[in-house]
Amino acid sequence: MITRFRILLMALMFATVSAALGASRPNILFIMTDDHAAHAISAYGSRVNQTPSMDRLAREGMRFTHAFAVNSICTPSRATLLTGKYSHLNGVPVFNRFDGSQPTVAKYLQAAGYHTGMIGKWHLGSDPTGFDEWIVLPGQGDYYDPSFLTAAGRKVIRGYVTDIITDLSLDFLKRRPTNQPFFLMCHHKAPHRGWEPSAKYRAEFARRTIPEPATLWDDYATRTDALHENRQRVFDDLTRRDLKMTPPPHLQGQALAQWLNAIPREAEVERDGRREVLTGDALNRWKYQRYMQDYLACVQSVDDSIGVLLDWLAAQGLAENTVVIYTSDQGFFLGDHGMYDKRFMYEPSLRMPLLVRWPGQIRPGSVEDALVINPDFAPTFMDLAGLKVPSDMQGRSLVPLFHGEPPKDWRTSLYYRYYHDPGHHNTRAHYGVRTQTHKLIYFWKKDQWELFDLVKDPDELHNIYSDPAQQATVARLKQELARLKREFKDDDQFANEQPEGPGVDGPFPDKPLLPSQP
């Protein structure tokens, strides 16, 4: 009898606690894009575009100025996001297939009663785990009429990928069980390479003249061989396909692919009603414009998507109890240092946009300068859900920062490590440390170092590693780098990791993750 009473009492207590948690635990809407640099958001002072919906998040919430990816490339960033761990501990240093049997924040939240969803770009090579519902792009996915994979198989959805992911997210939210809080990962493909804009924005942006960044013509003087050897340069590496050049009408099949994949040495364009053949610097400037026009047009559709989701939350009365987060899996070079793509530990690639809105908890319009890293996301979601952060997660919860109260022992340096060497862009493997004032980078396969004073030289144009006046700083940062390697348990196990297989930007081909499905 006593036992039965106890069970009843415990059940009642559990129900009460569950109801209380259900009422108080916030929903989490996590919106992430692929390759969207913070300096293409007007709230971050963009010189190249206006992003009203992202700005709305910044205005109504918190803008983080120093959020960074610890391995600036798509698949590793996603594995870190889910696990709260660095690449060497989650098994995804390059494009390794993610082992979905390991603990993830989605699994923890699902077990704690969150209704979990994953929609859009996944790019981890294995089926999503820990989600009540998932529908993901295979591999990189397509911009137009994309295939999607679900637990039930593959299907094609007609339309533009950013709009489709928005609609699928709304559909998930509308159908959700309302007695549970939700955790939705809405992951856009845009503005990843391909850079195929929507019909709505293609022509509008093609007419624009985009300001050139200060370092577009960087000559790499004082920098290591690694930067000189990179193959992600706007002038030298963008293909006719990237630049959306029109092929001769007679080309087909292999010949057409060859033509599109070649790097143009001249381009015929129409200006003021006249045909003109561009070469040299004029061609280079045109390449930058073509690249950025399409990139920014893709961003604009993402901004629209955020607006749609924010409006829906407001209309449903859900805005108050929903934490909305906007970020990107890493930054991107927008012609900075003459490059596109990411990978390097330089600021445009390292820095992630991070905007967080949580009405009543985050002071509107606040700005946080603390050093944040992407292993912090999973612990943050745990904390928001009222769960204890597992000891093997390597980041820290951002919730105290949301409340404007960074812990006194908050990190003053961060550790970075990139492995994908040579990869598709001949980017040399490196690791390094960044503080609020300095950055030390070590290209370990080349045994070459770079040191930047981020206060005096925010564009990282002057490598001062060999400057005799800097030797105390070098010694101090080397010591800190060694300390961080120990702290994060990096024992160099993946130091010789080679990129896997072929592919545009990774080895996962655009085919179903589920081989048994048609």
Ligand code: CA
């Ligand atoms: Ca990416």
